[in-house]
Amino acid sequence: MMQNTAAPLLEVRNLSVLVGTDEGEARILDRANLALMPGSIHGVVGESGCGKSTLMRAILGILPKRGRATAGNILLGERDLLTLPAEILQSKVRGGQIGFIPQDPYQAFNPVFRVGTQLLETSRTKPGAAGRDGDKANIISLLKSVQLPDPEHALDRYPHQFSGGQRQRLLIAAALACSPAIVLADEPTTALDVTTQLQILKLLRRLTEERGLSMLFVTHDFGVVAQLCDTVTVMYAGQTVESGPVSQILSSPLHPYTRMLLACHPDRGAALAGIPGAVSSPLRPPSGCRFHPRCPSARAECSVALPPRSEHAGKQNVQCVLYGAEAAA
Amino acid sequence: MLILKKFLRDVPAVLGLLIIVTVCLVAIFSPLIVPNLDMVYDGDLISRLKPPSAEFWFGTDSLGRDVFARVIMGTRGALEVALTVVALAIGIGVPAGLYAGYSDGWGSQLVMRLTDVFLAVPQLILALAVAQLMGRGLESAMAALALTYWPFFCRTVYGEVRRLRSALFIEAQQGLGASTSRILFVHLLPNVASAVIVRATIGMGFTIMTTAVLGFLGIGATPPNPDWGLAIAEGREYLPQTWWAVTFPGLGILFTVLGFNLFGDGLRDLVDPRLRRSR
Amino acid sequence: MTRFVLHRLLLTIPALFGLLVLTFIMLRVLPNDPSAALAGENATPAQIAAVRKAYGFDEPLWKQFVIYAGQVGSGDLGNSIISNRPVVRDIAERLPATIELTFVSLLFAACVGIPLGTMAAVWYNSLFDHVVRVVTVAGLAIASFWFAIILQMVFSMELDWLPLRGRFPVGLPPPMHLTGLYLIDSLLTLRFDLFGQAFGHILMPAFTMSLAGLASIARFTRAGVLETMQKEFVHYAEAAGYTRRRIIWVYMLRNSVVGATTQIGLLFGGLISSAVAVESIFDWPGVGSYAVSAILTSDYKAVLAVTLVVGLIYSIVNILVDVVHAWLDPRVAEKL
Numbered sequence: 001m002m003q004n005t006a007a008p009l010l011e012v013r014n015l016s017v018l019v020g021t022d023e024g025e026a027r028i029l030d031r032a033n034l035a036l037m038p039g040s041i042h043g044v045v046g047e048s049g050c051g052k053s054t055l056m057r058a059i060l061g062i063l064p065k066r067g068r069a070t071a072g073n074i075l076l077g078e079r080d081l082l083t084l085p086a087e088i089l090q091s092k093v094r095g096g097q098i099g100f101i102p103q104d105p106y107q108a109f110n111p112v113f114r115v116g117t118q119l120l121e122t123s124r125t126k127p128g129a130a131g132r133d134g135d136k137a138n139i140i141s142l143l144k145s146v147q148l149p150d151p152e153h154a155l156d157r158y159p160h161q162f163s164g165g166q167r168q169r170l171l172i173a174a175a176l177a178c179s180p181a182i183v184l185a186d187e188p189t190t191a192l193d194v195t196t197q198l199q200i201l202k203l204l205r206r207l208t209e210e211r212g213l214s215m216l217f218v219t220h221d222f223g224v225v226a227q228l229c230d231t232v233t234v235m236y237a238g239q240t241v242e243s244g245p246v247s248q249i250l251s252s253p254l255h256p257y258t259r260m261l262l263a264c265h266p267d268r269g270a271a272l273a274g275i276p277g278a279v280s281s282p283l284r285p286p287s288g289c290r291f292h293p294r295c296p297s298a299r300a301e302c303s304v305a306l307p308p309r310s311e312h313a314g315k316q317n318v319q320c321v322l323y324g325a326e327a328a329a
Numbered sequence: 330m331l332i333l334k335k336f337l338r339d340v341p342a343v344l345g346l347l348i349i350v351t352v353c354l355v356a357i358f359s360p361l362i363v364p365n366l367d368m369v370y371d372g373d374l375i376s377r378l379k380p381p382s383a384e385f386w387f388g389t390d391s392l393g394r395d396v397f398a399r400v401i402m403g404t405r406g407a408l409e410v411a412l413t414v415v416a417l418a419i420g421i422g423v424p425a426g427l428y429a430g431y432s433d434g435w436g437s438q439l440v441m442r443l444t445d446v447f448l449a450v451p452q453l454i455l456a457l458a459v460a461q462l463m464g465r466g467l468e469s470a471m472a473a474l475a476l477t478y479w480p481f482f483c484r485t486v487y488g489e490v491r492r493l494r495s496a497l498f499i500e501a502q503q504g505l506g507a508s509t510s511r512i513l514f515v516h517l518l519p520n521v522a523s524a525v526i527v528r529a530t531i532g533m534g535f536t537i538m539t540t541a542v543l544g545f546l547g548i549g550a551t552p553p554n555p556d557w558g559l560a561i562a563e564g565r566e567y568l569p570q571t572w573w574a575v576t577f578p579g580l581g582i583l584f585t586v587l588g589f590n591l592f593g594d595g596l597r598d599l600v601d602p603r604l605r606r607s608r
Numbered sequence: 609m610t611r612f613v614l615h616r617l618l619l620t621i622p623a624l625f626g627l628l629v630l631t632f633i634m635l636r637v638l639p640n641d642p643s644a645a646l647a648g649e650n651a652t653p654a655q656i657a658a659v660r661k662a663y664g665f666d667e668p669l670w671k672q673f674v675i676y677a678g679q680v681g682s683g684d685l686g687n688s689i690i691s692n693r694p695v696v697r698d699i700a701e702r703l704p705a706t707i708e709l710t711f712v713s714l715l716f717a718a719c720v721g722i723p724l725g726t727m728a729a730v731w732y733n734s735l736f737d738h739v740v741r742v743v744t745v746a747g748l749a750i751a752s753f754w755f756a757i758i759l760q761m762v763f764s765m766e767l768d769w770l771p772l773r774g775r776f777p778v779g780l781p782p783p784m785h786l787t788g789l790y791l792i793d794s795l796l797t798l799r800f801d802l803f804g805q806a807f808g809h810i811l812m813p814a815f816t817m818s819l820a821g822l823a824s825i826a827r828f829t830r831a832g833v834l835e836t837m838q839k840e841f842v843h844y845a846e847a848a849g850y851t852r853r854r855i856i857w858v859y860m861l862r863n864s865v866v867g868a869t870t871q872i873g874l875l876f877g878g879l880i881s882s883a884v885a886v887e888s889i890f891d892w893p894g895v896g897s898y899a900v901s902a903i904l905t906s907d908y909k910a911v912l913a914v915t916l917v918v919g920l921i922y923s924i925v926n927i928l929v930d931v932v933h934a935w936l937d938p939r940v941a942e943k944l
Contacts, residue, residue, distance in 0.1 A: 062846050078773020102847065107840030110859050112866055112937050122849050157937055174848060341741060446626030450919040453881035454899070458915045460902050462634050467835035491898055538751060542885050545753050546900055568757070569765035586749035594745065 003033075008035040008075075009214050010059070010098075010182055015072035016062040017051075017238075018281075019311050023143045026282040028054045029238045030290065031306060033317075036182065039071065041208055041215045043225040043246070045261075046235035049279055055235075056184050058082075058214075060098065061089035062142075076182075095122035099175030101185040105167035105192075109159035116155025118176045126178045135177075142173040145210075146203060165196035172203065176211070181289055183208075183215045189224065225228050226250060234258050237280055239306065244316030254318040256295045289320070297322060335409040335599060342594060342595020348588025356405040370394070370553040378399050378571050388573035390564055396574055400581045402521035407585060410471055415529050417475035423525060426517075431494065441487065452477045460548050467556075467573045470549035474536055476542055484562040489521045523600045530596055534589030541582050557582050560568025581588055613927075618922045627919045631912045636669070658693040677894030680916065686909035687904070692699050694915040699895055702857050704788030705775055706887070706894030710879050712791070716819030717875075722865070724822075725829025729837065729864075730856060740826060753885035756816040760889070763812060771809050771890035780805065814888045817882050821875055828871050830863030839863070862936065868931040872928040880918060 017029035028051045036042045044052045057063050059074055061062045061081060074081040081093065094100070102108040110119060116139075123135040136155070143151035146169040159167060168188060175183055185204065189197040205228060208215050215231055225232050225246060233243035234255065242255040260275045277294035280286055286293055292302035299321055301307070307321045337343060346415030360366060364386075377393040381386055387396035429440040447455065456473040463469035541551030552559065558576040564574025658874045679685070728740040764772040776790060777780050783793035783802045790806035836842065837860065838926035845855050880896075887896035895914060 001673075057847075062849050091850060093849070096846060098843075099927075100847040102844045103842070104840060108844040110841040110845070110863065112862050113859065120855070121845075124854075125851055126849070129931075224680060339746065340762055388773060437756055442622050442626060445623035448629060449623045449627050449923055450878035450915055451880045451922060453884055454918050457884070457899060457903055458631075458634060458911055461906070461908055461911045465903075473717070508864050534749070538749075542753060542881075545751075545885060546888070546903070558751070558753070561751075561757065565757055569761045572761060575695070575754070575757055575761070580752055582751045582754065586751075587746055590745050605779055 005123060006038055009038045009077070010034075010036040010076040010216070010309050012055070012059070013072075013073045013075065014053070015058060015074060017054055017063065018068055018070050019054070019064060020066035020282070024283050027238065027285055028067070028282050030285070031056070032238065032240045033309065034233050034236070034243070036216055037182060037231070038181075038214050039208075039212055039229040041205070041217055041228055043229035043232035044216060044218045044235060045220065045222055045225050045232055046278060047220060049237075049282075050235040051238040051282075052235055053100065054238075056186055056216070056218060059184065059247050060094055060100065061086065062094075087191060091125060095180070096126045097180050097182065099178070099183040101175045101178040102182060103169075103187045103190055105164050105171055105188075108171055109167065111159055113158075114155065115157055115159055115162070115170055119155065119170065119177065122177050135252075138176060140171065143170070143174055143205065143240075146170075146173045148173070150208065154264075165191050167197065168192060168200055169203070172200075172207070176207070176213075179211075185215060185217045187219050190219075204228065222262060228273045237285060238282060239290050239319070241289075241291065241320070242316070242318045244312075244318075248313060248316050252313075254312060254316060254323060255320050256297050257291050257324075261327045267301050286310055332599060334603045336595065339595045339598065342598070345591025345593070345595060348584065351406055352585050352588060353408065355401060355598065356408045359401050359405045363401050364487045365396065366398065369398045369402050369555055372573040378567060378574075380571075382468055390570070390574040391567055393575065394579055396560075399560055400557070400577050401553040401583060403557045404585065406550070406554060407581075409539065410467070410540050411533045412538045414471050414478065414540075416473045417471075417530050418532065419529060420523065421475070421599060422482025423486050423521075425479070425523070426483040427490060428451040429483065429543065429580025430581075439453055440483065440531070444483050446457065447477060447480045455552075456539065457548065458544065462553050464552070465548050467550050467554070470540065470543045474539060474543075478536070479531060481532070482528060483522050486521050489524050493520055527593060527597045527600055530589055530593035534586040537587050537589070538582065547607035550597060562602040609934065613931055614717050616927050616930050620927060624920065624923055627916065628677060628680060629673070631916055633675050635676070635908070635912055636672070636715050674759045685913040685916065688907055688912075689911045690901075690905055690907050697909050698898060698910065699913060699917055702893055702898050705882055705892060706896060708789040708791060709810065709813055709817065709887070709892060709894060710876075711789075711882060713879060714811055714819060714876075715816035716814060717818040717825050720818075721822040721825030722861075725826040725831075726833050726856065726864070727860060727898035728826070729830045732834065732837075733901075740830070744823040744826045744830075747819050750819060752816050752820060752882040753889055755819060756886050756889045757811070758818060770812055773889075775806070775809050775893055777805055777809075782806075813886050813892055816886050817879060820882060821877055824871070824875055824878070825868075828868045829864060832868045833860055836860045836863045866933065866936045869929055869936065873929045875920075876925050876929075877922060880922065 011031055012034040014031045014033060015029055015031065016027070016031055019026045019028050032051070032055060034044070034055070036041075044055065046052050054067070057067075058069060059081065061084070063069070065218070068236055069294055070083050072082075076093070081089070084093070093216045109115065116136075119139050120132075121136070139155070139248065143154060148154055148166060148169050154162075154170070162170065171188070186306065188204075189200050190202065199223065204215065204217075217225075219225060229246050231244060232246050232249055233240050234249070234257065236257050237239065240256045242249065242253070249258065250262070257275075264274060276296060280290060282292065286303065288301075288303045288305050289295075289307065292298040295302065301321050307319055309317050309319050310323050311317055355362070363369065369393070371392075373389075373393040375393065376389050379389045381388045385395050385397065387400060390396055392398070397447055401429045425440050425444075429437040450458075452474075456517070459473035459476055460469050463472060518554070539560075540549055541556070541558030543557040544554075545562045546558075547562065550556035550559045552563070561575050561580040564571065564578070568575065679880055682695050687693060688695050691698055698727055724740055724744075729738045731737055760772060763770045771777065780802075783790055783799055783806070784797050786796055787794045791810065794800070794803035794806055841853065842860060843861055850859070867905060883894065883896035883898070886892070887894045888900045891897065895918070899911060901907075901912045902914065
């Protein structure tokens, strides 16, 4: 097994998250694993409801009121984020060490406040605040790097005076305001049209390289992963089924779900394919590997317990009985 | 029924309904349950200004009348007046609102401008002016209140009709061949009804309160009517020693209006959370 | 923005005009034949006819209305039967007292109501929330005139802590007239003793009047905050690392309050209504008690004048509220 020379910047280990609902407890995440290496863009891909947003929220420490982590760790460097007090999470982690780019640029801004007020908000209380003017200059230079037209006057305008793409750029600038090392992007291009989408992806790529950022990019679109990400984790129904370098996963996907997911993508599949069956409800998830009811290669052991992770070709991790005891191919 | 279950979970609303039911029962059966029926309108001067006791639960007032009996009888009066006023206001406001909402011509505009006029002045002030016009007394107070309250029903209905109109027009045009009045009564009315019922419930509480104010000011009910507001005005002279003559009628108002408000709120949340924004 | 203000003004004018017509109708309907009353008890038909002609009562109704409108426009609303002075003067003298009372009540209601409603929403479904909900509904069910009397009974008659009635102690000269508002004037002239007197007198009436307003404000603040809490920008603010305090008191509050400003107009109407009874009870020399005494003495010109003046003020307040709403939420002005 080839060792990675660097340690992961952010690591999620066997994280399980429960959310209470009126109908019972929903087991949204089940022993999820993820590793973000420094300087890389790591995609998190999966269908709607696979738990990727909950994973983001767990990392940021903003699970819904009735949600809690029941097992596992989230390691940022040495510290386990799950054990940190809320105070620290708010003042140091969110906005400080980890920046956040939201999904919907049309809803993320508070419509009755000027854009400048909101962009400058995170710098107000973070350590290293350079004073009001310093912060303002910093934001304006950020606006320039995200290629927002007329940055000096942009701060005085209201959100509804900007287009969707422009608002997304503003949000990217806001995420970078306090020079975080890590950025979480929650499907930031879903609400935009295809051309704008491309521009934003290019922008994110450039910014990560220029500033040495590490980015977690959540999406449901493998195509975007192919364009943007270095490594990727595939999620299904709250479990992280496969992860590894994008090129490797694209050329030789191991997990049956990954294979079927890739086959579904219009660019890849010959015919319009789908995956038979439907995603299970997190209230009553299947035991063991949650994909087994829909998996063409399912065996008896699949419903008993979740198979352990195994490594392949050095960097690809997969949780599947097909690869359990076998040695690396 | 799902709605019933949802309603039953809203504790304050259920409490409100219980209060309303209690009040209604008291009002209906008041002549039977009142202890000293003869002491409601004519007092026994020997027993004037007696504090609460086993004989007179709420004491007696300055004319020797049993305060408890008066409060009970006052319930009947309050409900009668409120029902009449709200019924009148609905009778004027709902048709006006239906018309204004459904038609597009200058008639519709006229009705809405008319509601603007009536709403330009706070209700009590307008009620005072109208009561002045029609002479003092309970009938003119009721007419005044109805006249000041119909615009609210009109507005509510207007808003609902406008909201529903675009949906229903298409439906009607798609070959049902229904006449205007049929559309109005069969389709619109049920939808509008829920909004009207919510407003009517809240209106009951409001009317009871305003009637009491008018009674207190000497403009509404006249002696020897056991109207709560009037009773408070009469009892005021002998304070602070005879606190019971003032306190208990006021509690009557509080209890009844509270019931209607709680229930009305619950209805509103049930029917349409959007309505929460209006009064 | 100016377009919005003009548009708003334009909408109000027909309503005020309608009010003018309404009061005119009431004026003419009331004393069925004013000429007979004016001519005196034993006047002959000829004398009555002469009076009618002199006063222009024989003119067509619309012409009489024009005359009336002209009179109102120039500020002539007739004379009070009681004071024999122009009604407008009576009202103008009494207006500052009512304004002061209303303003203090509103201030208190807002300062207590808004935080109360906000915290109830933030601690949704907690014990605090339930208590607030019940208390606010009860607050709207308490008859203000009754509460006023209870307060008088307890704090004035029994405990003798506060003065029973009036705006200022009898015999004591009030602060120098700068604004007509005793509280402000006494502070401006540095007469803190007079401030204390005025404050003691305004305490009970203002508290009484603020009750319904407080309940109302707490309710719609709570509803507004609850709604705002669901919005995406609140979730984003949290994820981006804003402090909880700023999220609640700066970002959520403005949105919640913005939606609620439309309620302030109604609230103001409620305040005016309760001022009528409360002023009477506390002998507060304002427009409310004036209206009551006018009604009881059948001083109909005074009553109608109060209706017109209150209608005008109420409409202006509503316009101001809409303008403030547009200022707070820029999308409103542009929507037009």
